[in-house]
Amino acid sequence: MTFPLKTIALIVAAGQGNRVGGDVPKQYRVVAGKTVLAHAHEALASHDAIDGVVIVVAAGQQDVAQALLGEDVQVVVGADSRRGSVHAGLEAIAAAGGADIVLIHDAARPFLPPVVVDRLLDALMDKDGAIPILPVADTLVRGAGGLMENTVDRAQLHRVQTPQAFRFPAILAAHRAWDTAHDATDDAQILRACGHDVILVQGDERLNKLTYEQDFSRVQALLAPVFVTRVGMGYDVHRLAAGEPLWLGGVLVPHDRGLAGHSDADVALHAIVDALLGALGDGDIGSHFPPSDPQWRGASSDRFLAHARDRVKAHQGRIDHIDLTIICEAPKIGPHREAMRARIAEILEVSIGQVSVKATTTERLGFAGRREGIAAQAVATLSLPALS
Numbered sequence: 001m002t003f004p005l006k007t008i009a010l011i012v013a014a015g016q017g018n019r020v021g022g023d024v025p026k027q028y029r030v031v032a033g034k035t036v037l038a039h040a041h042e043a044l045a046s047h048d049a050i051d052g053v054v055i056v057v058a059a060g061q062q063d064v065a066q067a068l069l070g071e072d073v074q075v076v077v078g079a080d081s082r083r084g085s086v087h088a089g090l091e092a093i094a095a096a097g098g099a100d101i102v103l104i105h106d107a108a109r110p111f112l113p114p115v116v117v118d119r120l121l122d123a124l125m126d127k128d129g130a131i132p133i134l135p136v137a138d139t140l141v142r143g144a145g146g147l148m149e150n151t152v153d154r155a156q157l158h159r160v161q162t163p164q165a166f167r168f169p170a171i172l173a174a175h176r177a178w179d180t181a182h183d184a185t186d187d188a189q190i191l192r193a194c195g196h197d198v199i200l201v202q203g204d205e206r207l208n209k210l211t212y213e214q215d216f217s218r219v220q221a222l223l224a225p226v227f228v229t230r231v232g233m234g235y236d237v238h239r240l241a242a243g244e245p246l247w248l249g250g251v252l253v254p255h256d257r258g259l260a261g262h263s264d265a266d267v268a269l270h271a272i273v274d275a276l277l278g279a280l281g282d283g284d285i286g287s288h289f290p291p292s293d294p295q296w297r298g299a300s301s302d303r304f305l306a307h308a309r310d311r312v313k314a315h316q317g318r319i320d321h322i323d324l325t326i327i328c329e330a331p332k333i334g335p336h337r338e339a340m341r342a343r344i345a346e347i348l349e350v351s352i353g354q355v356s357v358k359a360t361t362t363e364r365l366g367f368a369g370r371r372e373g374i375a376a377q378a379v380a381t382l383s384l385p386a387l388s
């Protein structure tokens with residue numbers, strides 16, 4: 001829906017995060033590639049109905065917040081309590097011309113589904129305030145001195161989240177009227193103290209506040225990408241020719257002939273390249289390095305392998321293992337096996353234990369048996385994000 005009223009998001013980020021601890025306040029910790037505050041800001045700034053964002057930070061953190069979020073954001077200095085920080089933000093909005101609607105949000109709730117904002121704004125059509133809530137699932141009891149007292153009826157109890165949405169003039173007046181001798185843990189109770197109704201709308205588990213260290217562990221686990229194993233297979237053959245150097249497995253092998261081809265014709269590296277591209281579903285060596293393209297004439301196959309490695313990285317993947325088999329009558333591969341493993345591991349940026357190099361003859365049968373050429377096949381095992 002379109003929302004023609006001027007709507008400002010106010011994010012409070014002036015807390016110290018004492019319950020989490022750590023070197024920096026929790027809103028400046030990085031989760032899923034961005035600070036907690038940047039996630040909260042992005043969720044609100046990207047919502048169609050929101051016209052501007054005001055961030056409340058602790059004294060001395062204005063420059064950090066401005067650098068993090070950009071110049072479009074208005075940064076305001078907060079107070080010692082959350083309530084005081086919200087009030088400072090509301091006064092700054094009023095001083096800048098006011099608004100029709102304000103969404104007051106904790107920076108410490110970084111993952112805000114847009115549908116929650118939609119529900120809140122829809123609810124504000126009828127009332128001056130709306131808050132997202134979730135049911136309480138556990139039994140609730142009072143306790144004293146380590147002993148259980150009475151059980152509290154949970155049927156009418158809810159967990160309250162943010163953002164909390166308000167008609168701006170109503171919440172500003174309510175904050176101004178609040179008796180500051182008492183604190184308030186949220187803004188809806190401040191509005192209600194002035195006699196306004198507050199509508200309850202459905203919240204979202206993803207919006208849970210990062211309050212304790214275990215909350216960070218929980219979201220890190222939830223956000224960790226799920227990897228799947230993908231296997232690719234590569235095969236290549238090149239002709240042996242007099243007067244050519246023999247590059248095999250990234251190593252210059254002394255031999256009476258070498259492999260002929262458009263590039264250096266390192267059949268072993270070519271097979272690995274195709275195995276990697278195959279596991280990615282990303283074409284083959286010919287589609288990345290067309291033989292018709294003169295720039296690859298005589299090129300070292302190291303470059304092709306490094307390119308395939310970078311394609312794996314671009315998919316956020318990881319190379320788990322390479323199993324290479326070289327098929328030839330001569331030269332003997334055994335004396336060069338460790339050098340090949342080391343060179344392949346170096347190019348792929350994996351450990352040597354992740355690279356296997358094997359060799360076999362074809363019992364003098366076929367082109368390899370007649371020493372006309374060398375074949376290689378490779379199997380690559382990758383871990384890729386599930387949706388890659």
Ligand SMILES: Nc1ccn([C@@H]2O[C@H](COP(=O)(O)OP(=O)(O)OP(=O)(O)O)[C@@H](O)[C@H]2O)c(=O)n1
Nearest residue numbers: 012013014015016017018019080081085107108
């Ligand atoms: N003086 C304060 C206190 C809190 N907040 C903000 O209010 C939100 C909710 O508060 P809470 O989770 O309690 O954060 P902290 O006060 O930082 O945490 P703690 O109580 O553990 O110190 C947070 O985004 C926090 O930055 C604020 O702007 N100003």
Ligand SMILES: C[C@](O)(CO)[C@H](O)COP(=O)(O)O
Nearest residue numbers: 082106160161162185186209
């Ligand atoms: C505003 C709030 O997030 C709603 O649940 C909550 O009351 C903040 O409480 P805190 O003690 O300041 O974390």
